[in-house]
Amino acid sequence: MKDFVLPNNSTWNAQFVYSTACKLADIAVAEQQKLTTEIKPDNSIVTQADKLVEDTAIAALANPANNTYVIGEETIKELTQAELNQALTGNCYIIDPIDGTVPYASLTPLWGISIGFAQNGELTDGCIVLPGTFEAIISYQGKVLYGKGIGALPKFEQLVELSPELKNNCNHPSRVLVINQLIAKTKQVEGLNRGVTTYYSIVFPYVYLAQGRMAGICAGLNIWDAAAGSAILRKLGFHQSFTDGTPLTFNIEQDYDFSMFKQGQARSRQMMIVSKDQQFSEDLVACIK
Template sequence: MPNPSNWNAEFVYQTACKLAITALDEQQKLTTEIKPDHSIVTQADKLVESMAIEALSDKAKNISVIGEETIKELSEAELASAIKHDCYIIDPIDGTVPYASLTPLWGISIGFAKAGYISEGCIILPGTYEAIITKDGQSYYAKGAGKLPEFDELKPISSDLRDNCDHPSRVLVINQLTAKTKTITGLSRGVTTYYSIVFPYIYLALGRMAGIYASLNVWDAAAGMAILRNLGFYAGFSNGDSVSYKLSEDFDFSTYKKGQVRSKNVMVYAKDKAFSDDFVKCIN
């Protein structure tokens, strides 16, 4: 794995917290638009992403930002450079529907790829004062009391929590597309769906969910992929292949001008491959 030398965890965390404050402020004066794919975008999505680009990109160091709201503006050469060198991968507000509904099930996701290899991630949940981030090969988590935690309050997550994922109370998380188009049969545990992936990523990392089965865009997936990998979780596709963590291999960038960079197959996260295979065989 390439050395993530341009990932400064504390700086990224402080940046994410500033973005969260802006998003919360903007939530009180909400305006929404409908994108061509019928999804919702708010003024906050655009503002938060522009702030992230300003804070994180560095042309002198070949550090780019790939963001949900601005990727369509990149030229092919700019996108190729971002994938070749270092880039942050931003979802300014993951869960725009709950955000626009003034419910707390949304968050800010910042992933990082070193020379095209997904290596780091940070997720902030402003509505529940939770945060998770990678640093030095580990994943750290904390829940604040009435506010987001300070950076030094984040503590390493034990990989042993992964063993809790097979408890009968743990549910499988599917995304909205799966819920609308697939049939689930023979699964012995509960199933739930979210309008965001940030909550399932954090709660799977903490051993509070059984797994995730979802078709994801790269800005949905990047941060969580790095966070879960540090904890020993299996990440693969519904066709049985394992995730490579390489942007160009795991995601289809051919449709980026349409604002879509989907995983090349449905992504599956679980404590191990056997669990992943069990989930896949129940979804048709």
């Protein structure tokens, strides 16, 4: 496991994070062949791979001696309040070990691994890998890189810069609005002149929105769902706000409620909307009743 040693710094090392994400993907793919599942108290599914991938990520990325911590979906409830406070104010990786456990457990490719990063409580960087479709996206030196491999995730040097101008394609009539299951079950979408879809994995909408291939995302999310994608779209100049119009601050304590962390929850304080600009976001939100 020597290759899982964190470089001796507390800043975003994109090459190292990407290498780590690819190794986590290898573990998840291998574990998928011997799948076991459990039902969590909130009736969601967890597999043996979720905890294994997260534990491996923590071993790779956490470095408390260097003020670097990890918040993860499967382990946040094991933290003390003091440990959580250190993570929220220091350098913090935010891990979703398998985003899309339902498709992962169903042996379908619509799942991914998400690693976000916050410094002094502010979301700054992110990495998402999609092992089922061999795609990857990561922030690097103020830019966003993307790649799609053939039969395997691309190597870091094969990733290419995404243009922020791609977001201008988001209002094409073929682009759909992505909503989460809660909105789909409790609200109506009226007067929208484009398609609507729900998801079981938010990382796919984040990756494709970054490429201008979706109209927007409207959802309430836990911090580990949103951290990487939100940081990536921030660098590309996307508009991100709560549905009442209040802009996201990207300060994780201001945008997310950690009061229920012992129950494994750290949800956004309201439903969030992400799109190419403020007016487009307002138009999308106006259609959700």
